[in-house]
Amino acid sequence: MRVLGLYVERDTPVHKLAPFTKLMYAVTSTVVTFLFPSITVGILFLVLSVFLNTIARVLKHLIALLMVVSVLSISIFLIQGMFYVGNYTPLFSLLRLTFYKEGLLRAVVLVLRLFNMISAFGILMLTTRPSDLIDDLVRRGLSPNVGYVIASVLQIVPQMLSTATRIIDAQRSRGLEMNGSFHKRFKAFLALIGPLVLGSLLEARERALALEIRWFEARTKRTFLKDFSESKR
Amino acid sequence: MGSTEKIKIESLTYAYPFSDKNALENISFSIMPGECVGIIGRNGAGKSTLCLALTGLVPKFFKGRYSGKVLLDGEDVRQISYEKLVTKIGLVLQNPFSQITGARITVYEEVAFGLENLGIPRDEIKQRVEAVLKALDLWEKRDENPFELSGGQLQKLAIASVLVLQPEVLVLDEPTSQLDSGGTKEVFEIISQMKSQGITIVLVEHKYEMLVEYVDKIIFLQEGKMIAFDEAEKIFSLPEIDEYMVGEPIYTKLCKKLNLKNSRGYYPVKFSEAVGILREARCGSDR
Structure with missing residues (x-):
């Protein structure tokens, strides 16, 4: 995974x-x-x-x-x-x-x-598992929003890295030079960062909708799928 | 009120914040329980905004100028608590990747996420997640990381995550736009399955040949206005349809070219009907 x-x-x-x-x-x-x-x-x-x-x-x-x-x-x-x-x-x-x-x-x-x-x-x-640790902390009072930010970073950052690789490949296939002098590398970095950031922002909006339609903002008592014997309350 | 419609929209007009242009303008229609309704239109016609309005995300999530009413079982979506709304109406978006919350690391946990938020008892969560994953043929993938699934499987996971909440209405906004023919077929099979279970379905789709096989009616939008709300054959037989450049099923296009209509006086939209009419026309010309 x-x-x-x-x-x-x-x-x-x-x-x-x-x-x-x-x-x-x-x-x-x-x-x-x-x-x-x-x-x-x-x-x-x-x-x-x-x-x-x-x-x-x-x-x-x-x-x-x-x-x-x-x-x-x-x-x-x-x-x-x-x-x-x-x-x-x-x-x-x-x-x-x-x-x-x-x-x-x-x-x-x-x-x-x-x-x-x-x-x-x-x-x-x-x-x-990082998600279990965060779940247990949320169960003990950590804000679900803070918990989500930590959990999603662990999951989404590797995906962003693979997106970055795809963008680099696409830019290379269009003739962008990725190696060489600092100036060349900086130009390549700019070509990468634009699509990566914009794409991530658009995805973030849809991800926010996905959370909304699964009632992430719930004020009721959540159920935790995993149960650790010492965590029972 | 005594209304029997599942969804009723009355004079809905909406503009996004900082926009002078209405994304939706004076939209009115009704959908009966168990109906499957398609939404068609060109880019920027307001299809996705209408989906967001149906699910209450407009105006709850997206603010802006809003007038008119969206009624779900006779109740204004703005008045329905979100807890109740998410179990009444589900939304599936077009990009399967961005619908994965990222909060969970297995397919099983991702599907269970919404139920956990709703505070459903643990045993019931396990039962519902297992049933949905098995129904959507994802049970074997339950321990895999959602981000490692294929596009088709991801979209099925997004649908599973919504279906597990047992909504009475399912809104799908271009669910097959990023899928290959195999993935598209799988998604439509799920839609057919949901339809047979009596779930009301609203579906935005550009693959008309598939769409017309499943829908009872079609809403045709153009620049935020509703041009027509009728059966597929009536919509695609509208004299002005070509002016809107919205396209049509390939069989309809062929029959239009040959000026072949069905017994009701409309161009056929479904494959089987078009084949029958073409065969009949060929036999007639042979004689």
Whole structure:
């Protein structure tokens, strides 16, 4: 399915949890590691998050996410290890660069905090469909209009991208140069943006009508098709 | 009031905001329950505006100068609450892509969206969505992303999303304009199915050969004015029809060229009737 998001389809107990519960876990786990900046707390929550990701059978996807931030982690170790203001005890030297114990310990806390945040939000993002999360938030008081804006962006942006590709192909077939100097690329961009924006505006009007005829503006209590056990009220 | 008409329009005149020109001018007609009525006319004739007026979106959604009345079961659409209106009258637009709300990521959820908004109990939603998807042959596609369907399937989904609300009147504004012949045939099959279930249908369509096979009457619009409201054969036999450059079914054109009329004195509009008349004419000339 072409939807923005990281959701991985699986049938696990973690997937069945209410999106709001997972959101609360992600927020709590992040906040606690900031409030208690210790290695023990960081490791505790990281182990818990990795355990939950394992149960959800999305560990492989989580590792891919963690790899993305590993570059940042290396720079944290380098900078904190050498330049942390509290550096006092030299630990080792590498290519004439001295690394300090205090800075490296500080870097461990920061990296644990970062990995913990990614792992905790990873549970939410990898096991929750964006539309379910928004539905659960609407059920708990988020304005349906705000919810719709977020949900539709996730759905419609990929469609706009494919429309843009179609427009580019059409412009190319008419001889418009897409590669080359900045000036050429800028001209090509203008040729793309006009039809894309105008087309999107026209579609937006019809989409508004489609919402209207399905009574999106309802003031009555909505029914939510999906039911999460913890969300029952 | 004692009116038995499903839809009654009385002297409807409407102009869009910031426009001096009337999009609709002094339109009056009635549609009986279960009737299937076509709307024809050239671009800018007011066909889509009339559809919006029938569904109450003009003047509820589109403001502007509005006079006259659109009555649905004897009640002015402006006075009917939107909750009641959406279950009484449904609208399908021409672009299947833009009718997908984008709020849901599967076909099943997209169809259920309107019912969720109406607060229908969950079990009933499931029953109604399943019935509609099966009737429109979309059940196998229920877990797919709406945006990944073909044009014909998207239009069927748009119709399903409206039909699930169980409207008594279905208004379709050029539902086949972006579809190939297969998709067009499928949409007309659905229309035929709805007609046999007693749903009142109003249909804007340029594919006249298909349209005349299904409609009981046709409304002919020109520059916002209603030129005629009558049976298809009477409309396409109007002496002045060529002046309006609205076109006609190909069989009618052929019979006009050969000056062949049916027993009622009109040019045939339906394929089977035209074939019969042509065959008869050939036999006559053979003799």
